[in-house]
Amino acid sequence: MTGQPREWTVVCPLTCLDPGRGVAALVDGVQVALFRTTADLFAIDNRDPVTDTYVLSRGIVGSRGSVPTVASPLHKQAYDLRTGDCLDLPGVAVRWHEVRCRAGLVEVRLREEA
Amino acid sequence: MRKGRLVVVGNGMVGQRFVDALRDRDSNGQWRVTVLGEESRPAYDRVRLSALFDGVDPDELNLHTPDPQVRLRLGTSVTAIDRARRVVATTAGEYPYDALVLATGSSPFVPPIDGADLPGVFTYRTQDDLAAIRAHARGRRRGAVIGGGLLGLEAANALRLLGLATSVVEFAPRLMPMQVDTAGGALLRRYVEELGVACHLGVATSALHPGPDGSVAQLELADGGRVAADLVVVAAGIRPRDELARAADLPLGRQGGVLVDRTCRSADERIWAVGECAAVDGTCHGLVGPGYAMAETVADRLVGGAATVPNADTATKLKLLGVDVASFGDAHGTTPGCLDVTFTDPATRVYAKLVLSDDAQTLLGGVLVGDADAYPTLRASVGQALPAAPLALLAPAGAGTGAAALPGSTQVCSCNAVTRVDLDTAIAGGATDVPALKACTRAGTSCGSCVPMLRQLLDAAGVGQPRGLCEHFEVSRQELFDLIRIREIRTFSSLIAEYGRGAGCDICKPVVASILASLGTGHLLDGERASLQDTNDHFLANLQRDGSYSVVPRIPGGEITPEKLIVLGEVARDFALYTKITGGQRIDLLGARVEQLPQIWRRLVDAGFESGHAYGKALRTVKSCVGSTWCRYGVQDSVGLAIALELRYRGLRAPHKIKAAVSGCARECAEARGKDFGIIATDAGWNLYVGGNGGFRPRHADLFATDLTTEALVRLIDRFLMYYIRTADRLQRTAAWIEAMDGGLEHLSAVIVDDSLGLCAELDVAMARHVGSYSDEWRDVLKDPARLGRFTSFVNAPEVPDPSIRFTEERGQRVPAQAEETGSRQPVGLGLPQVRR
Ligand SMILES: Cc1cc2nc3c(=O)[nH]c(=O)nc-3n(C[C@H](O)[C@H](O)[C@H](O)COP(=O)(O)OP(=O)(O)OC[C@H]3O[C@@H](n4cnc5c(N)ncnc54)[C@H](O)[C@@H]3O)c2cc1C
Ligand code: SF4
Ligand code: FES
Numbered sequence: 001m002t003g004q005p006r007e008w009t010v011v012c013p014l015t016c017l018d019p020g021r022g023v024a025a026l027v028d029g030v031q032v033a034l035f036r037t038t039a040d041l042f043a044i045d046n047r048d049p050v051t052d053t054y055v056l057s058r059g060i061v062g063s064r065g066s067v068p069t070v071a072s073p074l075h076k077q078a079y080d081l082r083t084g085d086c087l088d089l090p091g092v093a094v095r096w097h098e099v100r101c102r103a104g105l106v107e108v109r110l111r112e113e114a
Numbered sequence: 115m116r117k118g119r120l121v122v123v124g125n126g127m128v129g130q131r132f133v134d135a136l137r138d139r140d141s142n143g144q145w146r147v148t149v150l151g152e153e154s155r156p157a158y159d160r161v162r163l164s165a166l167f168d169g170v171d172p173d174e175l176n177l178h179t180p181d182p183q184v185r186l187r188l189g190t191s192v193t194a195i196d197r198a199r200r201v202v203a204t205t206a207g208e209y210p211y212d213a214l215v216l217a218t219g220s221s222p223f224v225p226p227i228d229g230a231d232l233p234g235v236f237t238y239r240t241q242d243d244l245a246a247i248r249a250h251a252r253g254r255r256r257g258a259v260i261g262g263g264l265l266g267l268e269a270a271n272a273l274r275l276l277g278l279a280t281s282v283v284e285f286a287p288r289l290m291p292m293q294v295d296t297a298g299g300a301l302l303r304r305y306v307e308e309l310g311v312a313c314h315l316g317v318a319t320s321a322l323h324p325g326p327d328g329s330v331a332q333l334e335l336a337d338g339g340r341v342a343a344d345l346v347v348v349a350a351g352i353r354p355r356d357e358l359a360r361a362a363d364l365p366l367g368r369q370g371g372v373l374v375d376r377t378c379r380s381a382d383e384r385i386w387a388v389g390e391c392a393a394v395d396g397t398c399h400g401l402v403g404p405g406y407a408m409a410e411t412v413a414d415r416l417v418g419g420a421a422t423v424p425n426a427d428t429a430t431k432l433k434l435l436g437v438d439v440a441s442f443g444d445a446h447g448t449t450p451g452c453l454d455v456t457f458t459d460p461a462t463r464v465y466a467k468l469v470l471s472d473d474a475q476t477l478l479g480g481v482l483v484g485d486a487d488a489y490p491t492l493r494a495s496v497g498q499a500l501p502a503a504p505l506a507l508l509a510p511a512g513a514g515t516g517a518a519a520l521p522g523s524t525q526v527c528s529c530n531a532v533t534r535v536d537l538d539t540a541i542a543g544g545a546t547d548v549p550a551l552k553a554c555t556r557a558g559t560s561c562g563s564c565v566p567m568l569r570q571l572l573d574a575a576g577v578g579q580p581r582g583l584c585e586h587f588e589v590s591r592q593e594l595f596d597l598i599r600i601r602e603i604r605t606f607s608s609l610i611a612e613y614g615r616g617a618g619c620d621i622c623k624p625v626v627a628s629i630l631a632s633l634g635t636g637h638l639l640d641g642e643r644a645s646l647q648d649t650n651d652h653f654l655a656n657l658q659r660d661g662s663y664s665v666v667p668r669i670p671g672g673e674i675t676p677e678k679l680i681v682l683g684e685v686a687r688d689f690a691l692y693t694k695i696t697g698g699q700r701i702d703l704l705g706a707r708v709e710q711l712p713q714i715w716r717r718l719v720d721a722g723f724e725s726g727h728a729y730g731k732a733l734r735t736v737k738s739c740v741g742s743t744w745c746r747y748g749v750q751d752s753v754g755l756a757i758a759l760e761l762r763y764r765g766l767r768a769p770h771k772i773k774a775a776v777s778g779c780a781r782e783c784a785e786a787r788g789k790d791f792g793i794i795a796t797d798a799g800w801n802l803y804v805g806g807n808g809g810f811r812p813r814h815a816d817l818f819a820t821d822l823t824t825e826a827l828v829r830l831i832d833r834f835l836m837y838y839i840r841t842a843d844r845l846q847r848t849a850a851w852i853e854a855m856d857g858g859l860e861h862l863s864a865v866i867v868d869d870s871l872g873l874c875a876e877l878d879v880a881m882a883r884h885v886g887s888y889s890d891e892w893r894d895v896l897k898d899p900a901r902l903g904r905f906t907s908f909v910n911a912p913e914v915p916d917p918s919i920r921f922t923e924e925r926g927q928r929v930p931a932q933a934e935e936t937g938s939r940q941p942v943g944l945g946l947p948q949v950r951r
């Protein structure tokens with residue numbers, strides 16, 4: 001992947017997302033986990049870095065303190081939906097991506113690896 | 115260095131403990147150990163001998179672990195000790211020794227009564243004795259026990275369990291004369307007689323008479339009375355087995371037993387004695403606790419230590435024929451000037467007596483009959499200032515005055531010499547529950563009577579209290595269940611808004627989802643509820659390590675027609691699923707991707723299958739053996755019952771998975787005792803066992819009720835399950851639930867059999883509602899496009915299968931490809947996805 005700024009990709013209507021639940025989407029060939037909470041939209045990599053399995057979109061969404069989280073469905077580590085940082089394993093993180101809703105459609109723009 | 119030759123005579127409870135203790139301490143292998151045992155079995159837990167009549171397997175009583183450093187010769191009797199040549203003679207040759215440990219136990223004392231050698235007259239000491247009793251009891255109706263002490267009453271209960279009408283004949287004027295006083299004995303007698311055991315007290319047995327078949331038929335009593343009995347157990351006391359020492363001219367105690375000092379050494383410095391055969395300073399002990407202390411002492415001495423045996427604790431607590439009886443310390447008040455405080459409650463039928471020092475300040479001993487809850491605290495307080503006013507301690511509620519009031523030096527666990535300070539230190543060091551305390555202090559691991567005090571100490575330290583579920587709810591699962599049920603709350607958002615905080619998490623959301631499902635409030639994928647489910651419930655399938663799912667249709671009782679088997683085969687073949695037979699007698703189809711699940715299930719539902727709930731915390735299977743339909747041993751239709759139960763409880767959501775099984779006879783081929791509830795057929799009906807599980811910490815289920823009709827059985831299971839669902843903690847299996855319950859199995863029985871909480875009607879209604887409202891989750895999903903919409907790989911590319919799920923082949927089937935085979939598992943480019951509108 002190169003350093004060029006990426007484009008926004010339209011993924012689906014907002015109504016396809018249930019509050020408190022994730023879905024998986026393919027954006028430029030990358031598996032992205034999209035989440036909708038009561039107030040917000042989040043996008044992170046779908047890949048669970050601990051097990052190398054593409055399942056984070058199927059985790060349970062919640063909060064830890066004031067941090068919005070998703071818990072890996074395999075071994076339950078929680079990730080900060082805003083930053084992709086794993087809250088249970090220091091040094092572990094997934095990429096987060098930009099996400100927005102325009103005219104009822106959810107759009108995602110991939111971010112390069114930090 | 116030449117190794118010392120150590121010979122141990124007797125492989126009973128204490129002999130085995132001695133060998134274990136020595137091997138623990140003898141780190142540089144100074145001793146070569148030979149154990150000579152007369153019984154054909156290695157050491158077993160004699161204290162639990164009677165459990166064999168409760169359906170416990172002999173293997174469960176085993177105490178022996180093979181050790182390559184220890185030579186064990188079973189079926190070998192030592193016949194003589196040659197002290198001059200330092201050898202013992204056996205039926206199979208001689209064994210030289212440098213040190214000799216006698217652990218020969220006791221033999222039952224059979225009074226010289228005419229007819230005591232008739233067929234049908236038994237003693238009660240070994241596994242062989244019990245096997246012989248069981249064999250003789252077949253087809254017989256009346257039993258009698260000579261001796262009304264501890265052992266006699268235990269034997270009487272065994273005869274009852276074998277279905278015999280039972281009498282007890284005791285020479286002393288009361289039952290358990292060694293342990294209880296006159297008033298306690300009178301109450302005990304009332305309890306025992308109510309169970310149908312006839313008591314003949316204050317009278318000796320003068321002769322036993324045979325019947326026409328030559329085996330025993332009648333007891334003749336000294337007062338001329340007659341008692342009919344075609345099986346007799348003699349439990350008139352025990353005598354130390356000191357015959358080897360006697361023949362070798364070693365000094366004996368006044369009442370027998372190998373005379374030893376406080377180090378357990380006999381007059382011959384190379385010969386030691388431990389357990390029931392030893393007379394320490396002249397006194398023999400018939401309990402295993404003092405024997406264990408002797409075993410530890412000799413083991414220590416043989417590796418150069420200086421241990422001596424402590425004063426023996428002769429306290430006993432037991433449940434005899436369902437009655438609590440305990441005695442401890444100076445129970446008979448033999449200390450000069452001592453005072454008695456007694457408490458009798460005819461209503462609750464409790465008798466208690468405390469023996470106090472002459473200034474009424476120090477507890478010396480006591481007796482409890484009918485309710486021994488106060489026993490652990492009292493036993494630990496012997497020799498100390500009273501922890502509370504005597505009456506407060508004795509009144510049944512006084513049990514709660516408990517451990518928190520004890521001084522630090524008090525031995526809370528007498529079996530393992532653990533003090534209050536030891537326990538408080540362990541709690542401060544992070545032990546937060548009873549299992550943790552057991553693991554780090556060994557307290558509570560022997561007789562278990564101190565466990566209630568361990569709980570009290572945890573409570574007093576403010577730990578071990580049921581804590582809130584997670585950071586979002588301060589209440590426990592049980593409280594949440596009641597809130598949701600009573601307030602009729604139906605959504606997570608209203609629940610957390612009113613009773614919690616934050617947005618929930620992977621702990622509280624599935625708990626609430628499960629509670630809502632247990633209450634039968636609609637499909638688990640409806641509306642907001644779908645977002646509460648963990649991924650297994652969300653896709654009604656089990657997530658596997660590679661992100662694929664498995665499919666397990668229900669096969670009730672493990673019975674399946676060839677047609678249905680063919681369908682399973684065809685579906686597996688068409689979707690290239692890996693297939694495996696599960697331990698629960700059904701078939702697991704693995705390797706399905708989410709978008710395939712509805713297609714697979716459409717085929718299965720059309721063929722008459724329904725969800726097996728393998729993905730849920732719910733009833734899994736009711737396993738069965740083929741039972742009386744086919745098996746030549748079977749006494750009931752185990753398959754029929756298993757199917758009926760599985761259909762009754764299918765779909766029932768619970769705090770954890772529930773497994774069950776039904777065996778068609780006592781051979782137990784369905785392994786029912788490894789299940790949350792297990793049923794074993796008897797000639798007269800069904801025996802119900804509860805609280806078993808396999809897994810990480812396997813546990814056999816406990817016998818809960820016997821010889822039930824099918825109707826009574828189902829009613830008990832209904833209540834058992836509903837009470838479990840209402841009151842257990844999150845992810846608590848039934849075994850842990852019962853263990854954590856105050857009062858354990860008895861409490862459970864009080865609630866669901868005697869209806870002590872007045873809950874039974876409510877539990878019955880709840881179960882009836884479940885049974886009436888069951889509908890197959892998968893069938894419901896297939897009918898509903900909104901629910902089906904969730905089964906897609908990518909929201910914007912539903913036609914693209916998840917490229918990260920890759921397979922390889924193993925033994926002719928598809929299995930997940932390991933990392934090397936999928937490369938570094940980088941996502942693959944697939945062109946621009948479409949937007950779904
Ligand atoms: C039904 C029952 C219930 C009991 N309940 C309790 C209870 O609740 N609490 C409690 O504390 N205690 C209880 N006891 C007593 C307890 O079992 C004994 O105190 C304990 O077993 C003593 O251990 P031991 O090793 O000294 O003797 P044992 O366990 O009897 O072992 C002695 C072994 O030595 C063998 N042996 C003897 N002579 C020879 C020889 N010459 N050569 C080779 N081998 C020989 C014997 O065959 C036997 O196997 C109970 C006993 C019975 C029978
Ligand atoms: S448990 Fe009994 S009935 Fe069932 S298969 Fe085994 S032997 Fe036969
Ligand atoms: S007192 Fe027996 S185990 Fe603690």
